[in-house]
Amino acid sequence: MSNEAQNNPKFFYGWIVVIALTFVGMTSAAQLTFGIYVLDLAREFGWNRALTSSLASFNNLFYGISAIITGILADRYSPKITVWVAGFLLGGGLLLSGMAQNYWQLFFFFGVIAGLGTGCCYSIPSSVVQKWFIEKRGVALGVSMCGIGLGAFIISLLVGYLIPIYGWRTGFFAEGALLFLFMFVPAFFIVREPRQIGLLPLGMKNSHPDNGLNKPHTNLVLLIKKLISNRTFLLLYANQFFTCIALLIVSTHVVPFAEDMGIPKLVAASAMGLVGLFSGVGRLQAGFVCDKIGFKKSLIIFCSMCCIAFLYLITVKNIWMLYIFVVIYSLGYGGKAMSLPGLAGYSLGTGSLGTIMGLISSAFGLGGFIGSIMGGWIFDHTHSYVWAFIAGAFCYVIAIICAYLTKKETVLEINLH
Numbered sequence: 001m002s003n004e005a006q007n008n009p010k011f012f013y014g015w016i017v018v019i020a021l022t023f024v025g026m027t028s029a030a031q032l033t034f035g036i037y038v039l040d041l042a043r044e045f046g047w048n049r050a051l052t053s054s055l056a057s058f059n060n061l062f063y064g065i066s067a068i069i070t071g072i073l074a075d076r077y078s079p080k081i082t083v084w085v086a087g088f089l090l091g092g093g094l095l096l097s098g099m100a101q102n103y104w105q106l107f108f109f110f111g112v113i114a115g116l117g118t119g120c121c122y123s124i125p126s127s128v129v130q131k132w133f134i135e136k137r138g139v140a141l142g143v144s145m146c147g148i149g150l151g152a153f154i155i156s157l158l159v160g161y162l163i164p165i166y167g168w169r170t171g172f173f174a175e176g177a178l179l180f181l182f183m184f185v186p187a188f189f190i191v192r193e194p195r196q197i198g199l200l201p202l203g204m205k206n207s208h209p210d211n212g213l214n215k216p217h218t219n220l221v222l223l224i225k226k227l228i229s230n231r232t233f234l235l236l237y238a239n240q241f242f243t244c245i246a247l248l249i250v251s252t253h254v255v256p257f258a259e260d261m262g263i264p265k266l267v268a269a270s271a272m273g274l275v276g277l278f279s280g281v282g283r284l285q286a287g288f289v290c291d292k293i294g295f296k297k298s299l300i301i302f303c304s305m306c307c308i309a310f311l312y313l314i315t316v317k318n319i320w321m322l323y324i325f326v327v328i329y330s331l332g333y334g335g336k337a338m339s340l341p342g343l344a345g346y347s348l349g350t351g352s353l354g355t356i357m358g359l360i361s362s363a364f365g366l367g368g369f370i371g372s373i374m375g376g377w378i379f380d381h382t383h384s385y386v387w388a389f390i391a392g393a394f395c396y397v398i399a400i401i402c403a404y405l406t407k408k409e410t411v412l413e414i415n416l417h
Helices: 003-008 016-026 035-045 048-076 080-098 103-117 120-132 137-164 169-185 220-227 231-260 265-293 293-314 319-348 355-380 384-407
Strands: none
Touching: 016 120, 016 137, 016 169, 035 048, 035 169, 035 231, 035 265, 048 080, 048 103, 048 120, 048 231, 048 355, 080 103, 080 120, 080 169, 103 169, 103 231, 120 137, 120 220, 120 355, 137 169, 137 265, 137 319, 220 355, 220 384, 231 265, 231 355, 231 384, 265 293, 265 319, 293 319, 293 384, 319 355, 355 384
8 A cells, every 4th residue: 555545545444433432431421410309319328419429539539540541552552442441440339339338338339449440541542542643633522522421311210210110220330331331342452543544643744854853751650750841741630630520510410400490300310411411512612623723722712611601500590490500501511621632632642642531531530520529518518509600610710711821832842762
């Protein structure tokens, strides 16, 4: 095959990788739909909301640890094998959660095992896709990242239907089996980078200079040291941290918030499902927006939408008002989730992007740990979510400032040997 034919095939295999990684992203539903279980677990075991939501906090904490590990493994070994191992952890952890008899069993099965299994749902799709695309990178990222929202939509409706009829244990069983399939089967089609099958990234010419930006860094310790002293990396990390505090306030507590208003569980769960669905739409449209105006401006716009949505959520009194929040927040959240890794790849290079996104994803774990339990603690002490939602809006204000302060830097030396 000629070099020209290799670089311009009739069908570019990178799109198969994008579709496979879309399914991998769906497994984030384990984090984003826990709120559907909160009131049922609290009633059965007699827990308050802070204790119940702490299970989501620990799940996110161990996700953050796993995201670093899976990002490194994907850069240095095989994203395919990494996804398979994560699939067994996630599926097994959820199935065992359905058998739990006390808090500590749920802590270990859902918080630790399932949490470790979700580690690749963001770092691997957001990094591997960018190795395949120079042209249409925003669109490819948008498609792959929409799996995160689509998974939440599917699982929310499934679990919201099963729990009132069959109980929360059946919900965990069904969720575990489905998410395992979402990881195990598509992983067969994942290839780390196009050169492994004789291709070039879409849009790269054969004469494209190899300046080291897209080579994996061989010295992990040196890479991490340089990253933690890099302004752009630290600002992106802070942006991820604060937005994820707010995100987990919503994903853990919006269903209990709706049920407290007297809304039936399936209808309340549909609101969480629509967050997932519209965030998927947000990721898709964000791909075109980012390609048009750039990743930084897009990140600022999408974080601003989320801040406005949180302030509006304080006024919500019925399901229709909640749906308005869902649309505004989801489009902003989906766009933010797509534009941040794009900005990271644009500024920091793609060679070690799995490691970089793994490190940034650890901020999701830390922020999620705080957001879930903070929302429950505020409710237990005020019998209202108003201050939790105000805190979420404030987190987005900080995130907007962080995005604004980022700037295009010369960071080639981060990836040089």
